[in-house]
Amino acid sequence: MKYSLNSRKVAEATEQCLKERGVKKRDIAELVLFLQKDYIPGLTLEEVYGHMERVLAKREVQNAILTGIQLDVLAEQGKLMQPLQDIIYNDEPLYGCDEILALSIVNVYGSIGFTNYGYIDKKKQGVLSMLNDKNDGKIHTFLDDIVGAIAAATSSKIAHGYQAELEKKQLTESEDANNI
Amino acid sequence: MKYSLNSRKVAEATEQCLKERGVKKRDIAELVLFLQKDYIPGLTLEEVYGHMERVLAKREVQNAILTGIQLDVLAEQGKLMQPLQDIIYNDEPLYGCDEILALSIVNVYGSIGFTNYGYIDKKKQGVLSMLNDKNDGKIHTFLDDIVGAIAAATSSKIAHGYQAELEKKQLTESEDANNI
């Protein structure tokens, strides 16, 4: 039978993969809250979920998640060829393909997310601290960058949406003023 | 008065800028048709316009267009500091900031647009040939890359949309089959 992509299956597999590797949506949402709390007063987890779903629905994002987790899993099982096996297994500092895949996630909502991504990655904030624990036998060389990137992209999306709302509100207020 | 961004004005200025620099939407749409004609049978200019509007509505895209055209205009007027003035005026081959801004446009619909961007840029297809004419006194060091990037991003958007439609059609057909 001819190959034919099924987008729903790609989306479901992505969600399943994140869950199986120990990342809950709430974990990512809390990273977003941490990044945005000083800029968007009163931002709630509920609102974050809504925006995050849109980020996770992007094919570009799903591709990066599936590819990165696949490499983590194979490294954990010792099934990569050498020296790539050692490099990924040990999260070698000079290996940057994890950052590259992560950047393709951030890019989906534009360059204003670059600094947020770098910041939480370095700070090992929230769930990122667990993913960076090198003593539990789990390999998350790609996943920690991916999770940080999803949080950064969601933050960018929220920033764009917040500006749109502000302007809508200003417009209404100015219309109200004119109607007096 | 406190500064407050007006998104509508940014969008209008972007449209105005493209027009004033001699780029019609039809020019870009024809680049898209050239890129997609072999993949999307029956694609019409009307459909291309619809997708292109969505690309041009992205703030990231508008920022790159306004910034690039500003640098072109200032170089044309001889108002940049040296040696940047000479570099942009002469479209210096080792200067790559034009490609960088262009890539930020392509990125908005993901990495599958990279090769389309490079391809039409090299081929000097359609309006890109006019923009590369070095003998008319006009400086389009940034604009030719920007126009190619808008066409490439629109092509990516169309490719994603086409897949979604294909799957929807397959779903309906399979439901029809099951109903027999």
Place this chain on the structure above:
Amino acid sequence: MKYSLNSRKVAEATEQCLKERGVKKRDIAELVLFLQKDYIPGLTLEEVYGHMERVLAKREVQNAILTGIQLDVLAEQGKLMQPLQDIIYNDEPLYGCDEILALSIVNVYGSIGFTNYGYIDKKKQGVLSMLNDKNDGKIHTFLDDIVGAIAAATSSKIAHGYQAELEKKQLTESEDANNI
């Protein structure tokens, strides 16, 4: 024993991987000649090899090559998880992680290589035509992009070197003139 990276082994593995997947250095060098022949008169294969070795010596480049070929090989053996297996096996058009890894290779010598990469990728020039043959049972979803990216990065390096030589020559000539 504590893990310790051995850079020589990474370099050797990269060279070995390319060879085993059917890509000769001469194939890549000929892509470079194709890209540069109109700009650098008299460019020889020997000179291209020299520059290409420097590109291939970059860790960032080696990482992308090893990672991409690993994913190709696993897809060929049917060992990836679904739906990633189908996506990479069928070189799914909406999958862009191959372009992303390729771009990390191009970036090493800067943005002026973006368009060259896109151009030969689309043209399926030289060895890229063989790598894109979908009927030989071989999977080169990542490798074709990687090979194009190595050629584009080498071209950028040559362009930078050519400019340096031009300026050196001009300097000598102007010094000679002053000495008369």
Place this chain on the structure above:
Amino acid sequence: MKYSLNSRKVAEATEQCLKERGVKKRDIAELVLFLQKDYIPGLTLEEVYGHMERVLAKREVQNAILTGIQLDVLAEQGKLMQPLQDIIYNDEPLYGCDEILALSIVNVYGSIGFTNYGYIDKKKQGVLSMLNDKNDGKIHTFLDDIVGAIAAATSSKIAHGYQAELEKKQLTESEDANNI
């Protein structure tokens, strides 16, 4: 007279520009020390300068510096067209062309620098705090990102160099051991 690029002049203008905008090389070197002090024991300012010179000698880096500072200066003088003038003057949060140019600097030594760039940009470390002061009439919308990017690229270069030295030392030690 035909235009002909003079690389020495580009390099000198870059150095001059940074100085005139209030950024001393020592400022950037201290950012590098801050980023690397935990990874490279005993790293000195002298060593940092050596690596930083190599980063600043890259044409790609010089292009981004000259272009970014040019836009800052014109915004400071009120000479950009609207609404770009307001956007850059006010360091508008949804404007990302500054991050994009910065990333082209980071990229020169590869993706391992992305997170360092994001981290110091967010932390407003050292000179970045001065560049972000919005009350001194100076506009540094591009420059703060550029300075952070130079520091991040230099850090990547140092990390690559440190690994090379480590391996050289291990090689010598193992040769010594074999000679006993």
